[in-house]
Amino acid sequence: MIRNLRRRNEPLDHAELARLLPAPADPRLAADRQHLLEEHLMSEIHQSDPTPAPAPARRPLRRTALIAVPVAAAAALAVVVSMAGSPDTTTVAAPQLVKAPVVQIDEGSAVKVTSTVRELAAAATANPTPQPGAGQYIYIKSRVSFLASSFNGDTGESATWVQPLHDREAWKSLDGTKGWLDEPGYQAKGGIELGSDEPRKDLTYKWLAAQPADPDALLKFAYSTASGNHDRDQEAFNEIGSIIREQLVPSALAGALYEAAGKIPGVVVVEHAQDASDRDGIALARLDPRTGERSEWIFDRESHQYLGSRGVQIREVNGVKPGTVVERTSIVTRAVVDANKQRPGAGQGKA
Incomplete structure (x- = not known):
């Protein structure tokens, strides 16, 4: 295998x-x-x-x-x-894989999307993020667990496994050309280099900071990245998720991104979702009709700040049972630091 x-x-x-x-x-x-x-x-x-x-x-x-x-x-x-x-x-x-957790499926509601998105956007806009300067780096520390699976070709039996929850630290330059990833147990001790001469522009702070906080324009951009062969609504939702998941998003733009996501057909509100740190929050979510997985972005139900994400199998596909948690993440620290591989300390701004 x-x-x-x-x-x-x-x-x-x-x-x-x-x-x-x-x-x-x-x-x-x-x-x-x-x-x-x-x-x-x-x-x-x-x-x-x-x-x-x-x-x-x-x-x-x-x-x-x-x-x-x-x-x-x-x-x-x-x-x-x-x-x-x-x-x-x-x-x-x-590390050895562990059995994937299984949770009770909480039905999502389309009725609450508009009011929830309005609250998320207002909270994001009212909570200013640090403004990094030239030469600084975005630092994100998170807890993560992702899916693996096994299949016995002789018996036809399959099993769903996940990585043990573990820490992940990422450093990214503002233009995305430099960075570092430290994920103990999953690469060489000390980490590996990130960055590219041609990074995806929408995943860089520099590009995000230059965008107007216009939900319609952001939604149009998200759809422009979708291919014509699959569920374009799901791809647009995933695109926005990729922007907010491991990056420092300027506060006004974050609010506009949530508003843009709320305009995508099929988006629902899940009242109870736990991130990788077992924090219970409210989630914006969408079910991928092809994979049967519901992607959930989890927010604190009081402050409405982004906590992390979760993927829950809603219907069985390829042997993954309903209720299986196929991925979990949580943001531990989001900050601006002065150098690559530097951790937040005195004088550093946390978001």
């Missing part, structure tokens, strides 16, 4: 990625999944043990969690992992 943790990842150099993997066969990745793919591939390369038990195999064409690549690409990754070690690299073995 090939271990295949599917996780969100940051952009790597696309030419380098193309050399590592064969051309994919239509992986149908969501925007908020795809942009983290390459970072995960590089973190996997630095792991010393490519086959910890249980050994999950790729479930075809699922985009619910981090590394949703075709089977051929997964096979290529296994080869890369076995060949990429070097004497100068400190490697680590990924």
Whole structure:
């Protein structure tokens, strides 16, 4: 079996990625999944043990969690992992997977979307974020757990596993060309370099800070990133999710993004959703009709500040049972720091 943790990842150099993997066969990745793919591939390369038990195999064409690549690409990754070690690299073995949690499904309500979005937008606008200056970095510390799965080809039995909850620290320059990721247990000790000469502009602070706080314009942009082959409403929702999930979003723009999301058909409010830190909040959510997963953005029910995200399986697809939590994240710290790999301290501004 090939271990295949599917996780969100940051952009790597696309030419380098193309050399590592064969051309994919239509992986149908969501925007908020795809942009983290390459970072995960590089973190996997630095792991010393490519086959910890249980050994999950790729479930075809699922985009619910981090590394949703075709089977051929997964096979290529296994080869890369076995060949990429070097004497100068400190490697680590990924922690054992654990059974995915299962929760009672809370029905979503379309009736409360307008009033909830209005409250979220007002709270975001009233809570100014730090304004980073030239040479500074956005720092995000989060708790995360993403999906893996296993399939027994002899018996036809499948199982759903997740990574143990663990810390993830990311540093990003304002233009997205430099950065660092430290995710202990999931790449070489000390972390790996992030950044790209051509980063996705909408995932950089510099691009976000230049955008007008216009919900209609932002919604138009989100739809412009959708392909014509899939659910465009879901892709627009995922695109906005990819912007807010691991970035410092200027306060007025954050409010406008929530308003834009509220205009997407199929978006509902879930009254109770827990993030990866077990904080109970209210969520804006949308069910992907193809995968059966509901993506939830979780907000504090009092302050209405963004807490994290959760993915819950609503209907069974590819053996994943309803109620299965296929991903969890929570924001621990969001701040501006003066240098790459510097952690917030005295004089640093937290968001």
